[in-house]
Amino acid sequence: xxxLVSARNVSKNxxxxxxxDDVSFDIEKGRIMGLIGPNGAGKTTLLKAVxxxxxxxxxxxxxGLDPFRQRKELMKNICFIADVAVLPRWIKxxxxxxxxxxxxxxxxxxRAEELLAQTHIKKTSKVRxxxxxxxxxxxxxIITAIDAKLLVLDEPTIGLDxxxxxxxxxxxxxxxxxxERTIIITTHQVEEIENLLTDVMFINDxxxxxxxxxxxxxxxxxxxxxxxxSAEQARQFKPIYERDVFGKKVMxxxxxxxxxxxxxxxxRTPDIADLFVAKVKGEAA
Amino acid sequence: xxxxxxxxxxxxxxxxPIYRQLRDRVVAMILEGVLTDGDALPSVRNVAAEYRLxxxxxxxxxxxxxxxxxxxxKRGRGMFVTDGARVQLLKDERRRFKxxxxxxxxxxxxxxxxxxxxxxxxxGSSKPSSKSKKGENND
Numbered sequence: 001x002x003x004l005v006s007a008r009n010v011s012k013n014x015x016x017x018x019x020x021d022d023v024s025f026d027i028e029k030g031r032i033m034g035l036i037g038p039n040g041a042g043k044t045t046l047l048k049a050v051x052x053x054x055x056x057x058x059x060x061x062x063x064g065l066d067p068f069r070q071r072k073e074l075m076k077n078i079c080f081i082a083d084v085a086v087l088p089r090w091i092k093x094x095x096x097x098x099x100x101x102x103x104x105x106x107x108x109x110x111r112a113e114e115l116l117a118q119t120h121i122k123k124t125s126k127v128r129x130x131x132x133x134x135x136x137x138x139x140x141x142i143i144t145a146i147d148a149k150l151l152v153l154d155e156p157t158i159g160l161d162x163x164x165x166x167x168x169x170x171x172x173x174x175x176x177x178x179x180e181r182t183i184i185i186t187t188h189q190v191e192e193i194e195n196l197l198t199d200v201m202f203i204n205d206x207x208x209x210x211x212x213x214x215x216x217x218x219x220x221x222x223x224x225x226x227x228x229x230s231a232e233q234a235r236q237f238k239p240i241y242e243r244d245v246f247g248k249k250v251m252x253x254x255x256x257x258x259x260x261x262x263x264x265x266x267x268r269t270p271d272i273a274d275l276f277v278a279k280v281k282g283e284a285a
Numbered sequence: 286x287x288x289x290x291x292x293x294x295x296x297x298x299x300x301x302p303i304y305r306q307l308r309d310r311v312v313a314m315i316l317e318g319v320l321t322d323g324d325a326l327p328s329v330r331n332v333a334a335e336y337r338l339x340x341x342x343x344x345x346x347x348x349x350x351x352x353x354x355x356x357x358x359k360r361g362r363g364m365f366v367t368d369g370a371r372v373q374l375l376k377d378e379r380r381r382f383k384x385x386x387x388x389x390x391x392x393x394x395x396x397x398x399x400x401x402x403x404x405x406x407x408x409g410s411s412k413p414s415s416k417s418k419k420g421e422n423n424d
Contacts, residue, residue: 169337173337193337
């Protein structure tokens with residue numbers, strides 16, 4: 001299988017601090033990968049390495065290129081929305097379109113104007129005159145108009161209200177995504193994106209804690225809500241994490257068949273947020 | 286970039302995979318007559334965007350319907366409700382009701398000592414707006 005992104009033993013140090021610690025993974029074409037981790041886990045550093053914005057140890061290949069050494073070539077086929085506003089505040093929307101048209105070989109001005117026509121953004125407005133939600137809309141519109149193979153979104157909806165957030169992901173799926181394109185996305189609002197992911201990767205302290213297709217999570221992980229009488233019996237199957245909810249014990253199991261836990265309480269597949277807590281806190285314990 | 290439709294955001298339950306719930310929803314729409322023979326299903330892309338689901342999940346749900354013969358794929362045009370899908374579904378649902386649900390209902394009726402007459406009378410009077418046929422409700 002040829003991977004769109006392939007990382008082998010990738011590490012990145014800042015002085016004595018190891019931000020990314022010996023990470024290996026693959027991302028295939030047409031996937032939507034969610035990269036989930038607490039603040040300071042190394043998400044942004046890893047994404048920067050993928051984008052060629054920082055060098056790293058180990059081997060990293062993106063679209064068959066070395067991102068750091070072949071960044072110019074790579075930039076034709078990837079695009080990026082960062083968690084910090086990068087559009088210059090003084091620029092007019094029309095100037096931004098002029099600029100992209102002149103520098104980016106895969107930018108379609110026609111498409112961008114089509115997308116912007118569906119918003120309330122005026123072409124004569126300056127970025128500084130737009131609301132935060134509109135700036136994100138503008139950003140997504142121009143990026144959707146770039147015929148890129150890989151889109152990297154680092155906390156794209158941070159600071160946006162719920163209506164803009166929903167609209168953002170709706171537009172991403174209707175206007176941008178198809179099976180030829182691949183998306184890597186990080187966010188703290190996991191529950192909003194978990195149904196649109198095909199794959200999920202947890203990162204903590206610079207290390208990958210979990211890397212799995214979404215539809216395999218239900219085979220590998222199960223959550224049991226056990227009453228006080230069955231809790232002790234359930235513990236024999238060695239839950240990776242346990243928490244209290246309304247006097248009941250909620251236990252997360254990895255690699256334990258559902259049949260074995262039958263009769264001990266209600267079973268369900270943990271959602272991503274709960275699973276993340278279980279993996280990260282469970283490992284620390 | 287419309288904001289329409291968010292009010293009807295579905296609540297997925299955790300017991301069944303989403304593609305399965307999507308399939309059930311389309312089946313309900315066919316049974317209720319919202320979708321009839323030959324109607325187009327909303328495109329995968331639209332459903333994915335509207336509910337913020339991965340397109341593969343939507344496709345998987347639609348594929349179930351194709352496998353069951355309720356929906357057919359027309360190349361380049363999308364998915365359509367198969368002719369006779371509702372009739373087929375009604376047949377299945379009626380059989381399922383008779384085999385699975387009716388025995389339980391019948392047992393309850395017997396336990397409570399209700400007669401067919403009692404029950405049918407109640408069915409009639411609970412629909413006051415329905416046209417009363419000659420010979421019914423004449424007590």
